[in-house]
Amino acid sequence: MRRLYVRMSRSHDRARRKIVLLVAVCATLLLGACGPGVPADRYDRAKMDLKPVPAKTSNERHAGPFSSGTGLSVAPEIRPLDPSPVKTIRLDTTHKIIDIAPGVKFSAWTFGDHVPGPVIRARVGDRIEFSMTNRSDEVVPGMQIAPPMMHSMDFHAAMVSPQDKYHSIAPGQTITFQFTLNYPGVFMYHCGTPMILEHIASGMYGALIVEPRAGYPTKADREYVVIQSEFYSKLDSRKRKVDGVPLYVLDSDQLREARPTYTVFNGAYNGMVKNPLPAKPGELVRLFVLNVGPSKTSSFHVVGTIFDRVWMDGNPDNQFRGMQTVLLGSSSGAIVEFFIPEAGRYIMVDHHFANASQGAIGLIDAAGAPGEKGGIEHHNISATRTPGDPEAVKGKMAFESKCLACHSIGQGRKLGPDLAGVTKRRTISWLAKWLKAPEKMLESDVDAQAMLKQAGGLPMPNQNLSDAEIHQYIRYFQWADEQGGGEAQKSVTHPKEGGE
Numbered sequence: 439m440r441r442l443y444v445r446m447s448r449s450h451d452r453a454r455r456k457i458v459l460l461v462a463v464c465a466t467l468l469l470g471a472c473g474p475g476v477p478a479d480r481y482d483r484a485k486m487d488l489k490p491v492p493a494k495t496s497n498e499r500h501a502g503p504f505s506s507g508t509g510l511s512v513a514p515e516i517r518p519l520d521p522s523p524v525k526t527i528r529l530d531t532t533h534k535i536i537d538i539a540p541g542v543k544f545s546a547w548t549f550g551d552h553v554p555g556p557v558i559r560a561r562v563g564d565r566i567e568f569s570m571t572n573r574s575d576e577v578v579p580g581m582q583i584a585p586p587m588m589h590s591m592d593f594h595a596a597m598v599s600p601q602d603k604y605h606s607i608a609p610g611q612t613i614t615f616q617f618t619l620n621y622p623g624v625f626m627y628h629c630g631t632p633m634i635l636e637h638i639a640s641g642m643y644g645a646l647i648v649e650p651r652a653g654y655p656t657k658a659d660r661e662y663v664v665i666q667s668e669f670y671s672k673l674d675s676r677k678r679k680v681d682g683v684p685l686y687v688l689d690s691d692q693l694r695e696a697r698p699t700y701t702v703f704n705g706a707y708n709g710m711v712k713n714p715l716p717a718k719p720g721e722l723v724r725l726f727v728l729n730v731g732p733s734k735t736s737s738f739h740v741v742g743t744i745f746d747r748v749w750m751d752g753n754p755d756n757q758f759r760g761m762q763t764v765l766l767g768s769s770s771g772a773i774v775e776f777f778i779p780e781a782g783r784y785i786m787v788d789h790h791f792a793n794a795s796q797g798a799i800g801l802i803d804a805a806g807a808p809g810e811k812g813g814i815e816h817h818n819i820s821a822t823r824t825p826g827d828p829e830a831v832k833g834k835m836a837f838e839s840k841c842l843a844c845h846s847i848g849q850g851r852k853l854g855p856d857l858a859g860v861t862k863r864r865t866i867s868w869l870a871k872w873l874k875a876p877e878k879m880l881e882s883d884v885d886a887q888a889m890l891k892q893a894g895g896l897p898m899p900n901q902n903l904s905d906a907e908i909h910q911y912i913r914y915f916q917w918a919d920e921q922g923g924g925e926a927q928k929s930v931t932h933p934k935e936g937g938e
């Protein structure tokens with residue numbers, strides 16, 4: 439063979455090279471995305487960024503909002519993907535008291551001052567530039583609950599050296615590191631400081647959702663996040679109280695035995711029963727589900743429908759069709775998609791019913807028109823009563839899809855203030871400036887700063903609204919306020935008004 443090769447003349451050699459080239463091109467076509475054969479590997483290691491720069495730790499303390507960044511939302515809300523290829527994210531650690539069930543004020547440790555921590559949404563190829571200040575030494579108004587301590591951040595979506603990026607930092611310190619997202623998924627993030635079990639059970643976790651580079655292959659009408667986790671609580675042995683209510687603290691004995699007191703969705707016992715997720719018959723709903731644990735599995739199920747598609751761990755390459763439940767171990771995620779077949783309330787549960795009975799239950803409300811049997815009004819103004827002004831109508835529809843997760847009109851505060859009467863307490867220009875850039879207002883405007891304090895330090899994320907949309911929201915708020923608070927109240931207490 440070798441002798442043959444040597445004997446080949448120049449022209450033979452050239453012809454041979456052509457053939458080799460042809461074979462190479464054909465092989466690329468066959469193996470490549472364009473060929474009918476094996477598709478190119480989406481997870482080609484040669485194309486991954488596996489050399490992030492070393493982490494930096496400093497003694498600089500960040501003093502602004504506890505969370506900020508591109509594409510953050512608070513579950514169940516999830517904002518659409520922000521297209522920027524670099525996501526600058528800050529999640530500071532805090533110690534605070536959270537309500538895990540009615541009357542149960544629990545001494546928690548958090549990322550971004552939330553349990554679960556804010557949801558991050560990004561896409562394959564994006565770079566996350568992450569910073570975190572350990573602010574566990576900042577005293578909760580009125581009391582020192584848990585002593586300050588070391589914390590850290592571990593992103594399951596990253597491929598980095600744990601010793602370099604996930605090491606613990608002391609109170610007052612800041613760590614900064616970056617990484618590129620190589621795989622799509624619904625990934626957990628959590629504190630990795632020993633005892634990890636205690637840090638997770640105290641509330642230090644959240645979800646980082648990574649979309650495939652080209653987006654999802656289906657088009658959903660609604661997207662929500664459901665994060666399941668356990669709480670292990672007991673009455674404080676020092677009998678401390680918060681606002682006159684007894685304080686609950688971590689029960690480490692029960693924790694080690696994996697015997698939770700509450701198993702919940704999105705941080706609150708039966709939370710999504712009180713605040714159901716809106717949807718409509720015929721719609722395709724996409725849920726990003728993450729089971730945090732720390733110690734239980736979830737058998738996630740939605741009563742009344744079948745999961746059309748399940749993407750295990752949130753990656754469309756791991757697809758199942760027509761599933762009734764999806765089994766999630768600790769730190770497993772999934773995307774489930776299903777149609778709402780007809781008007782009704784669809785119940786999300788952990789089908790391990792012992793877990794559901796501890797609070798892992800929520801509703802998707804597709805009850806149809808208000809006033810219908812079983813209908814729930816999300817809104818204090820009956821849905822059939824619509825403004826005359828088309829601008830206000832647009833505002834109302836946009837409000838119901840984008841803002842209801844955090845606001846009501848006349849039904850009390852959710853994450854944000856009740857917006858009933860907002861056009862009376864604020865000027866139109868103030869509202870316009872706020873809706874355009876809440877973060878700028880929080881820097882300069884005293885009223886905005888006072889409001890942030892009342893909101894417990896949670897800033898409203900910038901909603902990226904256009905001037906036209908802002909005008910529509912304001913027209914809608916003006917219309918709602920013209921109806922009067924009392925009027926609005928009536929439409930809820932007397933559902934017959936819904937039929938007009």
Ligand SMILES: [Cu+2]
Binds near residue numbers: 547629
């Ligand atoms: Cu921690």
